[in-house]
Amino acid sequence: MQRITVIAANPWQHTKRSPVIFMQNLQCPISIQQYPTILMAHGGGGRLMHQLIDKLIMSAFSNPHLDVRHDSTVLNISSPQIAFTTDSYVIQPLFFPGGDIGSLAVHGTVNDLAMSGARPQYISCAFILEEGLETQTLWRVVQSMRQAADAAGVQIVTGDTKVVEKGKGDGLFINTAGIGVISHALRIAPASVQPGDAVILSGDLGRHGIAIMASRQGLEFQTTIQSDSAPVAGPVLALIDAGIEIHCLRDLTRGGLASALNEIAEVAQVNIDIDEIAIPVNEQVQGACEILGFDPLHVANEGRFIVFVPAKQADRAVAVLQQHPVSADARVIGQVNEVSIAPVTLKSRIGTRRIMDMLSGEQLPRIC
């Protein structure tokens, strides 16, 4: 059984901006003595809910949009084209090596916007709190969200807070929706993928899923693996600025690389052929996958994506990506062909070719 200790690491290593704008670990602005945990009344629309929102949430998120305190916020948009997305986050545990549910809820949504080639600009934040959640836990999460939003260059402009009875939730769920501004004329979508495209992977696979797995109680292995959770809009926008004709982008979350490739191949009606030897997998991730019987190609990531570009632009695209820490290990891992026996095929390390199928059922529940 592998047994390794945790190495301290900076979870912000992948962001260019240091999250110094908002200092974490300030004292909780609600009296922990008076309200050590969340009560049903914190979601009731009355005085306690307003106190929670004003003191705890607004003190972390405060900005001119939120401060208007209206049912919806009014935004000025600099382009007639925007990207819009949403994700709920139900991850357990709430805090894990390399991140927490708050930073994940920011990264996941800004990354979905980036996958349309948009510059993430505004996000919403809706909490579903379980009665009995420690107030201090919520405070840690909102601080983390503010830090992650600052680092990703987005503002949290509107929100909602609901409370459900103990046993009807699981501590804390977060939904974020996001708006990004599009200032390119590319059609970045699965349907734009075509034979002759190169497939570029932005970095090593599987760290998020394995970090979550290793941090769950009752597991008998430990690793130093940190989640790869990070915002990836920077390198994507750099590709666009460099004039790379991006056909499709996809982040490799639930279902991992295998599901992403199968989804795209199905929509585009092509074959995607991948070279297993080209796919970087951290040694500890590989070891953990072997122990657990997982395939790293199915494991979830939260800071990894693939890019489809015309083959002749692949080298230049890789060079652009490698200039950004979050995609420093970018490389070509395969190419797109006319439709063949299977949507996605894999040339294995020993040279044989096999079908790379989508994950069938559930591998790791609640990893995002």
Add this chain to the structure above:
Amino acid sequence: MQRITVIAANPWQHTKRSPVIFMQNLQCPISIQQYPTILMAHGGGGRLMHQLIDKLIMSAFSNPHLDVRHDSTVLNISSPQIAFTTDSYVIQPLFFPGGDIGSLAVHGTVNDLAMSGARPQYISCAFILEEGLETQTLWRVVQSMRQAADAAGVQIVTGDTKVVEKGKGDGLFINTAGIGVISHALRIAPASVQPGDAVILSGDLGRHGIAIMASRQGLEFQTTIQSDSAPVAGPVLALIDAGIEIHCLRDLTRGGLASALNEIAEVAQVNIDIDEIAIPVNEQVQGACEILGFDPLHVANEGRFIVFVPAKQADRAVAVLQQHPVSADARVIGQVNEVSIAPVTLKSRIGTRRIMDMLSGEQLPRIC
């Protein structure tokens, strides 16, 4: 104890467009024999999740934006100003007289957009499903959402589905975020409210909260009361088209009229004085409130709003509102004064004046 039977009513009576576009009660597109309930794997990112999304959710929601099947959707926006909002819905029971969690999740969010004077255009839809939820229940809810979206004139353009273990959720939570287009130059916000404004209420109070209460198990009273859940953008946009100088709009959800008025008075630093006799309350709602010890001014509504306009425009604004079924009972209920002893005061039926405070704790949990 009051005991009344339920009268059948058309929950769509408040919408101008009949929801005939999508036929409800089609057979569930997923085999109920094979998958009678939601499994953890339906959220795992693999084949089962794709089947659930493709067959069940997409068959109800399908539109060109969703059909692109990308991480975020690209929208063309006709105005440089948009409104953006989000709400999660955790209501119990999922189905209630006059609506369900699906229609509510559409109405609540389009109404929040309308409260900025925006034309609701796009919404997102994120489900948090509890393992064991009946597949048929989800199918009913997505059909209801599609109907409500059609009736409100919005498209569901992006979404997400997560599954949590049995006992870690409560059947079904929904988050919707919304985008609306603003084509007016008004500054509709609490801070715009000023002395001399008239306060207009769009209709009777308390039906949503009491309908939910009455439909909960274990309660010993029955009513024919239907929720007022309905989209209200129509009358709001009509006010703008009529050139009414709207200072503020607010829908009367959690916390009811009392909380809405207190929030606005606090931000605007004014006194709002309300005439109790002018506030319409359905006789059964009044009776139920008396039995339960509730104040209708604190009870939640899902199709009611207040408008602040200059007093000289009040009559014309009321006339415009009364042309729409959802606000046919609109009337002036009070006025805004310079700040006084209390943010909100109420002239009671017997002529005395009292402070109208915000709800202190929890009145009806999980009514939205």
